[in-house]
Amino acid sequence: MRWLPAVLLSAAVSASEPPAPPTPTPAVPVAEIQRFVQVFQTLRESYVDGLSDEQIMQAALRGLLADIDPHSSYLSGRQAQDFEDLSEGGYAGIGIESDERDPTRIRVVAPFDDTPAQRAGLRAGDFITAINGRPVDNENPQASPERLRGAAGSAVRLTVQRPGVDKPFELRIVREVIRLQSVRARWLAPGYAYVRISAFQGDTGLEFRRQWQQLQQAAPDQALNGLVLDLRSNPGGLVTAAVEVADDFLGEVPLLSTKGRNPLSNVSYTGKPGELFAGAPVAVLIDAGSASASEILAGALQDHHRATLIGSRSFGKGSVQSIITLDNGDAFKLTTARYYTPSGRSIQAEGIVPDVLLAGNARADAVEKDLRGQIGGGTASGAEAEEGVVLTGESYIERALQHLRRNSR
The missing domain is CATH 3.90.226.10 (2-enoyl-CoA Hydratase; Chain A, domain 1)
Incomplete structure (x- = not known):
């Protein structure tokens, strides 16, 4: 397991000397682990549709982080790569910073400058509730927001709810290779x-x-x-x-x-x-x-x-x-x-x-x-x-x- 504090990704400025390593944390109580295993086993054996061990574990990990705060979250391998691409400023999509904490909608933190999202009129604070007619499901790692990504030149249809506007509306946005000039x-x-x-x-x-x-x-x-x-x-x-x-x-x-x-x-x-x-x-x-x-x-x-x-x-x-x-x-x-x-x-x-x-x-x-x-x-x-x-x-x-x-x- 590799720990990369986001605040330490550059050495361009001076920082204080690193402190001594942290003291070990107490072991997780056995009773809590047993309770988790009981739920895991019940899902595996009795859920109405078959679930793989990987599906159950990823759902558990996503849920664990989702309830902590708005910014802690589990990332699939693809999502982790997308996160790195965003930091480097290059990927194919519409060009927004988003928050997927709500299970049924994507909140637009901000559209990036001179991107398809900004030119189409998407604003900070907007909520995307459906993508190409399919409701947003942020609890499905294969669904949104990855459906906002796609081949350059392809179009995506978004259903948008804007605070202060009574009815949702649709925006058609053509994806581009986003090369952010920051x-x-x-x-x-x-x-x-x-x-x-x-x-x-x-x-x-x-x-x-x-x-x-x-x-x-x-x-x-x-x-x-x-x-x-x-x-x-x-x-x-x-x-x-x-x-x-x-x-x-x-x-x-x-x-x-x-x-x-x-x-x-x-x-x-x-x-x-x-x-x-x-x-x-x-x-x-x-x-x-x-x-x-x-x-x-x-x-x-x-x-x-x-x-x-x-x-x-x-x-x-x-x-x-x-x-x-x-x-x-x-x-x-x-x-x-x-x-x-x-x-x-x-x-x-x-x-x-x-x-x-x-x-x-x-x-x-x-x-x-x-x-x-x-x-x-x-x-x-x-x-x-x-x-x-x-x-x-x-x-x-x-x-x-x-x-x-x-x-x-």
């Missing part, structure tokens, strides 16, 4: 740059620096007066990729810590000396689709007063999942730690409250605190700010640009 950049106006990060993949830190170099090459005589960093509907990804980007803004300061019951989960990250942008003002755009790794980056910038956060309260996923590979090629995701911003905040189920709130952008139907079984423990605050003056009638990007112009050097 970072895009452009000049908004002379002296003001815009960088969009849609997800945190293995190469996001490198791509972030490459995009900034290209902007500089395109306007070598242009000084940077401000930068808009867009993390809206960014569902997260590799935590270490977000830490790499935070390092580029902050330099040699604390960036993130994680804490769990297993001492191997207790890690602190500190950036390297120097930053890319020489202290130029930064505005970070977030919304309720900004989750996990994007919240880590936003939280670090907010704690160090390096950026102004603009938008709506973020998703609130402040937990770390480790990928544990089994000897048969299957794997499971297990929540092993909470992460904490540099000031010690846990945003689990609370999210990050921006410094400037914009009206009409929060999606309360799509946040961590509403998920069944979420682990809680957040220490974020800011309810008073949400009750204050809320700006209306302006786009996120235009509002951020106006803020930077007022605060540029």
Whole structure:
């Protein structure tokens, strides 16, 4: 069995020395094992349809993890490979980050930028209830969400239930090979740059620096007066990729810590000396689709007063999942730690409250605190700010640009 903590998948930033190995855990009570064996044997002998030992055991493992929290789950070998492909940014499908905790529907955490799902109009918070006319069955590992994948050029018909809309509707989406470019950049106006990060993949830190170099090459005589960093509907990804980007803004300061019951989960990250942008003002755009790794980056910038956060309260996923590979090629995701911003905040189920709130952008139907079984423990605050003056009638990007112009050097 191989243990791969997702938060440790990169060595791009310095971390504390690993602690001593954990002490052995007590043995599982024999009575509990006997009870499990009794149920297993009864299913094998008496279930109305024949079930193989593998089917029974996989159902048991999926059920074991499904009741723990919204992010721990059992992965078949194919699902484990799909998870790895998603982290690397290449697969054939429609291009969404999804949550399959509900047995009868798939919740869209966020569609990725410039993918078939986004172009078809699928939104964060939507629920897919049927695929090609067949109801979603997330308890069947051979059914959904794998049916969302398929050959490039093939079409899939989705039945979608949107919160606030009375009737479900259908979307026809043509699958493509999804090659996620996680970072895009452009000049908004002379002296003001815009960088969009849609997800945190293995190469996001490198791509972030490459995009900034290209902007500089395109306007070598242009000084940077401000930068808009867009993390809206960014569902997260590799935590270490977000830490790499935070390092580029902050330099040699604390960036993130994680804490769990297993001492191997207790890690602190500190950036390297120097930053890319020489202290130029930064505005970070977030919304309720900004989750996990994007919240880590936003939280670090907010704690160090390096950026102004603009938008709506973020998703609130402040937990770390480790990928544990089994000897048969299957794997499971297990929540092993909470992460904490540099000031010690846990945003689990609370999210990050921006410094400037914009009206009409929060999606309360799509946040961590509403998920069944979420682990809680957040220490974020800011309810008073949400009750204050809320700006209306302006786009996120235009509002951020106006803020930077007022605060540029």
